[in-house]
Amino acid sequence: MGKPLNVGVIGCGAIIAQYLTNFRKLDSINLVAVADLDPARAQAVADSYDGVRALSVDELLAADDVDLVLNLTIPAAHADIALKAIAAGKSVYGEKPLAATTAEAQQVLDAAAAAGVTVGCAPDTVLGTGIQTARKAIDDGLIGAPISATATMATPGHERWHPNPDFYYQPGGGPLLDMGPYYVSALVTLLGPVVSVVGAASHTRNERTIGSGARQGQVVPVNIDSHVTGVLVHASGALSTLFMSFDAVRTKSPNIEIHGETGSLVVPDPNHFDGDVQLFALGAEDWETLPVSAGYVDSGRGFGIADLANTPSGQEPRAGGQLAFHALDIMESVLESARSGQSVAIKSTAARPPVVELTEITTSVLT
Structure with missing residues (x-):
């Protein structure tokens, strides 16, 4: 808290444009590197954003100046990239869903807990007004x-x-x-x-x-x-x-x-x-x-990362891994119930995140 969070992005598809727009107005986020399986896409993003390096995926995961990996890969790759980032000692924030299945998502949460890093996940639309x-x-x-x-x-x-x-x-x-x-x-x-x-x-x-x-x-x-x-x-x-x-x-x-x-x-x-x-x-x-009366004013994709950056150590971010896991568990269970014709008990839970006080981005760090 109190200093910018250095972010590296893996996956430079269409969705990254929305994150880049908001990163430019969030002083609590410092974008330092991007990577993609297509090096040309990563280079195009780096060329459009001052101070950003285009790297390979392995180079980004090994970079000492990356604190958090923003995972914008396809859903089938979410768990694999998240686990590699966690193994490199980095926090992760991913596009939805947290993983393709709850079994994979649980591996991500367990690995993060063991490594002492933070997991966040879209959607951060819940943080808007x-x-x-x-x-x-x-x-x-x-x-x-x-x-x-x-x-x-x-x-x-x-x-x-x-x-x-x-x-x-x-x-x-x-x-x-x-x-x-x-x-x-x-x-x-x-x-x-x-x-x-x-x-x-x-x-x-x-x-x-x-x-x-x-x-x-x-x-x-x-x-x-x-x-x-x-x-x-x-x-x-x-x-x-x-x-x-x-x-x-x-x-x-x-x-x-x-x-x-x-x-x-x-x-x-x-x-x-x-x-x-x-x-x-x-x-x-x-x-x-x-x-x-509440929420981040004029917010967009990426505000969940800024909220995570300013969450006190040891506390779950509002757009955190536990909420994302619970949502995935609920959806999987609805589909399981549809197949079986039986009610399904939800094994997971997630604390109801605290309200976001009405906040405009007028200072260097979100509060």
């Missing part, structure tokens, strides 16, 4: 004791816009594992950990046709369920219902809606960092848009 304002409204008692929530994501499929959508329709893909981390992490942040789940799943088509790019018109096989519904039982007693679909055309349902004894909240898209939070209090005549 949208989710955090909703969280503060709940904590302030504006809806009374929470009773239930709904979380809805509906799209006819990513093949309509993605030029290479194959992985979305293979094991490890699907609407829940792709988009669920945003929704499940938000639900745990808002309502606390989950103790059991019930799931059901289906798919409407065995093939998808690519709608754009060089492969337009090619057919992609579907080997996963493309519509998933789950009920999450929170330790608090609240019940959350998930609706995650690559089959539905459109929805007018809120992304997340929370119901309590004395009010209901409309929560903005958990894939975004901001958005309006609306309250309908018992006895009111209409919805009220709440003023922004």
Whole structure:
């Protein structure tokens, strides 16, 4: 705490651009090196950012001036890169999910604990003003004791816009594992950990046709369920219902809606960092848009790393490995329940992260 965290990035695909934009305004992060299996991509990033070296993956892992590795590789490589970084004595922060499976994710957490380094993981959208304002409204008692929530994501499929959508329709893909981390992490942040789940799943088509790019018109096989519904039982007693679909055309349902004894909240898209939070209090005549009251203002990808950098030693970051593991465990268990037809107990847990006080980036170090 109190000095910049030296960060090295492995994986220089499209997502890195969002991190670079925010690193430039986060004085608590000092980007020092980048690496990619394609050296030209790493060099292009280094050329665009003052003071950054383009290295091989092995060189970056061995670099003495890298404190934390930002892992932007594909999900199948998340655990392998994280374990190599930890073995090199470095903390890690990865894109979602923490790993392809909970078994691999547990290896990452165990290795980090043994090495005394920190694990963080996206999504850090939960740290923005949208989710955090909703969280503060709940904590302030504006809806009374929470009773239930709904979380809805509906799209006819990513093949309509993605030029290479194959992985979305293979094991490890699907609407829940792709988009669920945003929704499940938000639900745990808002309502606390989950103790059991019930799931059901289906798919409407065995093939998808690519709608754009060089492969337009090619057919992609579907080997996963493309519509998933789950009920999450929170330790608090609240019940959350998930609706995650690559089959539905459109929805007018809120992304997340929370119901309590004395009010209901409309929560903005958990894939975004901001958005309006609306309250309908018992006895009111209409919805009220709440003023922004918590979260990092004008935040974006990378703020989770800045939050990690300023987390006291020994404390779990808000976008930490335990929350990411719990979210992955919940999603795996929903899919297991869908296959077995049985309720599944969640073995993991995660503390409900503390609220982010309303914070603008006006000083050299986040507080």
